[in-house]
Amino acid sequence: MLIGYARTSTLEQLAGLEAQQKELEATGCEKVWSEQTSSVSKRDKLAEAMSFCREGDVFVVTKLDRLARSVRHLGEIIEALEGQGVGLRVLSLGLDTTTATGKLMLNVLGSVAQFEREMMLERQKEGIAKAKAEGKYKGRKPTARLKSEQVLALISEGQSKRDVARELGISERSVHRICTSQH
Template sequence: MSKIGYARVSTTDQSLDLQVAKLEEAGCDKVFTDMASASNTKRDGFQALLGYLRAGDTLIVTRVDRIARSVLDLQTLVNHLKSNDIQLQALEQPISTDSASGKAFLDMLAVFAEFELNIRKERQLEGIAAAKNAGKYKGRKPISDKAKQSILSLRAKATPVSQIASTVNVSRNTVYKVINQDINK
């Protein structure tokens, strides 16, 4: 019976250090980590964790939203753990899957975590729409006609795309777009 920890942050700008320290302080023998969104269930650390857990183990997280962002994902995970005789415990929330009240509280937290995620997505979309309406979300500046002519001139000389991109100081994708636009004229 081992205590196994799992820590996750959404972006590389965030640090796992605090979560890992709390999990080690709680007596975790091993801690798996990920730097990815919880909505991505194909996280490397999460998959390794699931392969490592054994009957009688306790999976410990700092908070429920570190391991799942939707009610369905959490319930699927809890059912998987329960069928393999593995307990789930959260350090900052009074939950543990070894009691009915702990399981009920876990489900409530999952609902709020999913609600929070959906609200954040809505706000983000509203912000993008407002920025577009204000003219602040215009996309990239188009390349100059001079740069387009340079690209076409170099391509006519059979210059490789990578070399054209480097010479004109644009991406390879931009080179391909200019060439395709010229072909489709």
């Protein structure tokens, strides 16, 4: 059985969701789960669709970015599907893990994506080092330290560190650091 999953990030992307649903149905998906939620939010319909799958089924998505938020997350999804004896088909890539070539291509794509991310992080690190050397990069403003007087005043009034942190919008660790640096 072909089982489809469609997702868009926001409510404004309704046309994109409908287009995915139509493409999945045209491909022959008998059941299609759809949801509008960001990739980092809890995705209940994805979990439902995956748990519906049975051995021999194929899980179908229109694009890889509709399914996974990262290479690691993709790996987890594939591992879960493989554990159930379920294949994965990504329509935009012509990828089907029920074939040996499809499995190879998925591994290559995952490796390329990971390499790309590592290169981006390396370039970012180099850019920051260059900006620091030129005196253009100062890092983020130390927001918690700017609130030191307020922290100490609230602590002296008897408030707990947790309450102070919550009230001032800083971490409990920052409150603790400010208090210990004053002793």
